Amino acid sequence: MWNEPSDKELEKIPKFYETEDVAAEEKVIHMHFFMGGCDWYVAEYDAEKELLFGFAILNNDYQMAEWGYISFRELCKLSANGIEVDRDLYFEPTKAKGVEKIMMAMKKVRV
Numbered sequence: 001m002w003n004e005p006s007d008k009e010l011e012k013i014p015k016f017y018e019t020e021d022v023a024a025e026e027k028v029i030h031m032h033f034f035m036g037g038c039d040w041y042v043a044e045y046d047a048e049k050e051l052l053f054g055f056a057i058l059n060n061d062y063q064m065a066e067w068g069y070i071s072f073r074e075l076c077k078l079s080a081n082g083i084e085v086d087r088d089l090y091f092e093p094t095k096a097k098g099v100e101k102i103m104m105a106m107k108k109v110r111v
Contacts, residue, residue: 065105
C-alpha cells in the first residue's frame with residue numbers, strides 16, 4: 001500500500017460501534033483509500049481485529065456499493081498489475097453526505 005497510515009493516525013478513527021447511532025449520511029469519513037475504479041471510505045476502525053468499517057465502491061459499480069467491513073491487512077496487500085491501493089493524503093474528515101461518490105451510490109445513481 002502506498003501511504004499506509006500509522007497506528008497513531010488509525011487511533012484517531014472511532015472504534016467499532018461508536019457511530020452506530022449516527023445516520024449513514026452523518027457518519028464522519030476519516031480516510032479514503034483508492035485503486036483504479038475502487039474507493040474505500042473509512043468511518044470506524046478496530047485495531048485488535050485490524051478491521052475497518054466504511055463504504056466501498058468497487059470497479060465504479062455504484063449500484064452494488066455498500067457499507068461494510070474491510071480487512072485492513074487485505075487492503076494493504078491488494079495489488080492489480082503492479083498497482084497498489086493508495087491513501088488519499090489530501091482527504092479531510094467529512095460527513096458521508098459531503099462525499100459525492102458515497103451520495104451517488106447511496107442514491108443508486110449511475111455515473
